[in-house]
Amino acid sequence: MPINSFENYPMSWKPSVDKTRKPIYQAIAGQLEQDIIKGVLLPGTKLPPQRELADYLDLNLSTISKAFKVCELKGLLSATVGSGTFVSYDALSNAYLLEDIKKPSHLIEMGATLPDNDSYEPLLLQLKDMLQETDYEKWFSYGRPGESLWQKDAAVKLMRRGGFKTTVDHILFANGGQNAIAAILASLCQPGDRIGVDHHTYPGLKTVAAMLSVQLVPIKSKNYEMSPTAFEYACKNDNIKGIYLIPDYHNPTACCMSVKNRERLAVIAKKYNQFIIEDATYHLHHERPMPAVASYAPEQVIYIASLSKSIAPGLRLAYVAAPSRFKESISKALYNLNISVSPLLAELTARIIVSNQFEPLVENHREQAILRNRIANQYLENYTCLGMETGIFRWLLLPEKITGAEFETLAAQQGVQVYAAERFVVGNSCPDGAVRIAICAPKTIGELEQGLIILKRLLNDYL
Incomplete structure (x- = not known):
């Protein structure tokens, strides 16, 4: 024609x-x-x-x-x-973030998830002790963290504290959580392969998947938890190879997955031989650990325990517990990505964990989060703001008249940085009318309150 x-x-x-x-x-x-x-x-x-x-x-x-x-x-x-x-709804999820909007010279940071700096002093003292040792030069030479069995023991101890029991023969070291995700996808997926994710998910995963040409398939959720029924449907009909989960303090929706759902997802993964990447970035924020998804399917789940949100962001280190059948390929991918883990940071982290110094650090972070969440609740009491009192960010649902992207722009113009749902949305999913608010990021309580006052004023304008 x-x-x-x-x-x-x-x-x-x-x-x-x-x-x-x-x-x-x-x-x-x-x-x-x-x-x-x-x-x-x-x-x-x-x-x-x-x-x-x-x-x-x-x-x-x-x-x-x-x-x-x-x-x-x-x-x-x-x-x-x-x-x-x-x-895709996320086709331009990064493009609008680069727009040249008129921002003030100083923004109250409530976008990035930056934990408070209470942990810095204990880390400094431990580091000073290490540098007093006669063979301190080894911390600055080439080395392979994890060769020392006791460093792997530290990883096992941290994971147990987060709700997953494993053994040293499953442990690998990565230079942070995103590095671990990149190595896992590179080793387990080919270009064009598909993995299931929540409708809104960690932007670092999206970046890695795009780089490796791995397609992300949004799987329906119920009450902000991935639906086991939808996961099973995807196993049968969407040709997926596995799924990526953040069961605790999900980024960005701040919700925690029920124990029942963790077990059901694990059972389905075993039934259809699907791998699960369990991102345990926020597991330590619980006062008492919930069972990890990996607890129910240790041969299907690759478990990542990173330290940036629970101890200090400068500790660019993540521990990976890999099932035996995946361990060698993930280890090779970590090596070939050529991002070496610092022997200094690996040793420092291991000492903080084995000496139990990490427990008061985590507790201090938790107490600070509880205080800040109570303040946020006071200012945002008239709005739906999802999250738990021990979490470091909240998911604020907006009035219907405004999108997350529009609200992010307006907030920035008024001096507050928040992150819109559009940053996190996957594929053809429709983004929530929502923004993620990192209550942990402002440097002081006063700055937090100042930011919340501005956000409340903007919300009232749209009621």
Whole structure:
């Protein structure tokens, strides 16, 4: 059919493609990407069926399929069997964050999850003791953290405190939680593989997945917990290889998964031989540990215990408990990523844990979080603000008249940095009208209150 006869055809996207550019599928993919960036195609827009678009452009169906696949791997499109292909809601989740909005020179930080600095002094004292030892040079030479069995013992002890019992033969060291996630995906997934995630998830996972061309598939939740029923459906119909979970103080929704759901998800993972990446970044914020998902399926779950949020952000170290069948491949990936763990930080962390100094550090963080959450509750009592009193961030649901992205921009213009739901949303999921508020980030209680006053005023404006 000639293109002219399509002039009045109800298609959501009518690209104009220069067919002299080879390969043509890349030209189509480039046009699609530009139209998304420029706002010609908005998030959530359903694209024409591939066969229909092929007829419109007088091209082979395979050419359109390849173009869509390129954009899907970039996270620009989300395809659902039986529903069609949509522009991802998170296609521009990072782009709007780079806009040159007029921000004041000083922002009250309530976006980044920066724990208070109560832990710095004990770490400093321990470090000074280490440097008094006669063989201190070893902390600054090449070394492989974890070769010392007692450092792995420290990892096992920390994980036990977080709700998971394992043994030293499963322990690996990574240079932080995101480094661990990158190594796990690189070792267990091929480009184009799919893993299931919550509708809103940790942006670091999104970045890593995009880099490795791993597709994130949003799995439906109930009461902000991943639905076991939806997970099983995805195992059968969405061709996923595994899932990524943050069971405790989920980032960004601040909710904690029930013990029942942890067990049900583990059972399904075993049934369908799915791996689970359990991100235990926030496990230590509980006064009494909840059982880890890994407790119910230790041969399916790769458990990551990072230290930046529970002890100090400068400790760029994460412990990974890997099932035997995954351990060698993850270890090779960690090595090939070529981001070495500092022997100095590995030793410092191990001493803090084995000496039990980490317990008062965690307790101090928890007490500070409780105090700050009580203050937040006072200012935001008229709004739905999800989270627990021991968590370091909250999920604030906004009035219907404003989106998270709009509220983030307005808050920044008034001097407060918060993070919109659009930063965290996955694929074709519709972002919550919400922002994440890091109550831990302001340097003082006074600064926290000042930020909350500004946020409350903005919220009242939209009531």
